[in-house]
Amino acid sequence: DAEITQSPRHKITETGRQVTLACHQTWNHNNMFWYRQDLGHGLRLIHYSYGVQDTNKGEVSDGYSVSRSNTEDLPLTLESAASSQTSVYFCASSVSGGYNEQFFGPGTRLTVL
Amino acid sequence: KQEVTQIPAALSVPEGENLVLNCSFTDSAIYNLQWFRQDPGKGLTSLLLIQSSQREQTSGRLNASLDKSSGRSTLYIAASQPGDSATYLCAVQTYNTDKLIFGTGTRLQVFP
Numbered sequence: 001d002a003e004i005t006q007s008p009r010h011k012i013t014e015t016g017r018q019v020t021l022a023c024h025q026t027w028n029h030n031n032m033f034w035y036r037q038d039l040g041h042g043l044r045l046i047h048y049s050y051g052v053q054d055t056n057k058g059e060v061s062d063g064y065s066v067s068r069s070n071t072e073d074l075p076l077t078l079e080s081a082a083s084s085q086t087s088v089y090f091c092a093s094s095v096s097g098g099y100n101e102q103f104f105g106p107g108t109r110l111t112v113l
Numbered sequence: 114k115q116e117v118t119q120i121p122a123a124l125s126v127p128e129g130e131n132l133v134l135n136c137s138f139t140d141s142a143i144y145n146l147q148w149f150r151q152d153p154g155k156g157l158t159s160l161l162l163i164q165s166s167q168r169e170q171t172s173g174r175l176n177a178s179l180d181k182s183s184g185r186s187t188l189y190i191a192a193s194q195p196g197d198s199a200t201y202l203c204a205v206q207t208y209n210t211d212k213l214i215f216g217t218g219t220r221l222q223v224f225p
Contacts, residue, residue: 031211
């Protein structure tokens with residue numbers, strides 16, 4: 001069955017370190033998204049991609065970057081981790097063209113000390 | 114800018130009750146609206162998707178309606194069960210993008 005996976009599921013890191021969160025989907029979807037979920041803010045969009053070599057900033061993109069070298073993967077990099085980036089991160093994917101459901105991964109809980 | 118609001122923020126009901134969760138959005142130009150369920154410490158599970166041209170969708174004991182002109186959607190849960198306890202999120206896909214804008218959710222507890 002097609003699925004979307006994230007790794008690691010839990011990560012503890014120190015302030016200033018570079019961290020990369022992996023997202024892999026086997027749906028063959030063109031669209032991929034990264035969200036963060038925080039109490040009181042719900043899910044907020046960090047970055048998204050509509051296809052290979054395409055990346056776009058979401059509403060909370062500062063301090064994060066993504067790259068899309070193939071259809072299946074959209075890794076999220078925190079260039080220099082900050083305590084404010086402690087959160088739960090979700091990856092999602094969908095078929096392009098509107099009107100389509102987004103499917104979510106299980107999430108990565110990141111703690112920055 | 115699209116804003117999505119969910120009321121109430123939390124709800125506690127006895128088993129067997131029929132209940133309604135509300136979602137409102139400020140921009141009626143949407144492709145679709147999705148309802149999700151999230152269990153504690155888990156990811157999001159898609160429950161229902163209503164396209165902008167539709168008025169409602171049903172899946173088992175769940176029924177979601179959409180009134181695009183008034184910027185409202187409701188999720189109706191019939192004969193609630195303790196297993197329905199979770200956070201329910203609604204999200205809208207604004208017209209001309211594939212992005213979702215989420216509400217902050219309704220935390221539902223159904224007690225036996």
